[in-house]
Amino acid sequence: MEAEVAKGNGFDYGMINIPAWMGKPANWADSHSFVIPNNVGVTMTPEKRAAVLEVIRWMNVNSLEWAAAGHIPAYLPVSTSAAYKALKPQSDYAAMALDAFYMPKTPLTGAASKFDDDWQNMVSGPLNGEGDVKETLEKFRDHMNSQ
Numbered sequence: 329m330e331a332e333v334a335k336g337n338g339f340d341y342g343m344i345n346i347p348a349w350m351g352k353p354a355n356w357a358d359s360h361s362f363v364i365p366n367n368v369g370v371t372m373t374p375e376k377r378a379a380v381l382e383v384i385r386w387m388n389v390n391s392l393e394w395a396a397a398g399h400i401p402a403y404l405p406v407s408t409s410a411a412y413k414a415l416k417p418q419s420d421y422a423a424m425a426l427d428a429f430y431m432p433k434t435p436l437t438g439a440a441s442k443f444d445d446d447w448q449n450m451v452s453g454p455l456n457g458e459g460d461v462k463e464t465l466e467k468f469r470d471h472m473n474s475q
Contacts, residue, residue: 343420345427353427360399362387400425436475446471 346355362384364377372380387394391401392411400422401407413419436443450468453459 342417343424345424355424355427395419436472442475443472 345353348354364372364380388401388403389406391399391403391406392409395401395406395412395415395418398418398421401412406412407422412422434443447468450464450471454461454464
């Protein structure tokens with residue numbers, strides 16, 4: 329049994345929705361994107377752009393491996409495939425993402441943004457049972473209003 333538990337087997341786990349947020353379902357969702365940086369003043373050659381796009385294409389087409397680590401593939405032929413649907417509990421993440429809450433588009437928000445870093449730093453205490461939730465939310469509100 330110890331070998332099975334070490335492999336992640338031997339116990340039952342899965343996905344559940346987060347309780348309704350302000351009266352409606354709202355799960356946290358995060359994603360990874362491929363971007364081509366806009367290097368101001370540096371023009372990318374068409375050959376280099378084509379090579380970069382080919383790598384991005386390959387990563388998307390082969391994203392079932394990434395999905396095995398718990399990521400939701402953005403490439404529909406993978407995310408709708410029988411192979412992805414058979415990955416449990418990974419494919420259940422996709423069902424949770426239907427109620428995803430998206431941050432407003434501002435210069436402060438988004439993955440790896442100041443908002444994201446500040447939020448993660450402030451909320452980690454209450455999420456771990458340390459600190460007052462209401463006090464933390466008020467502190468975060470005041471911090472963001474100062475930005």
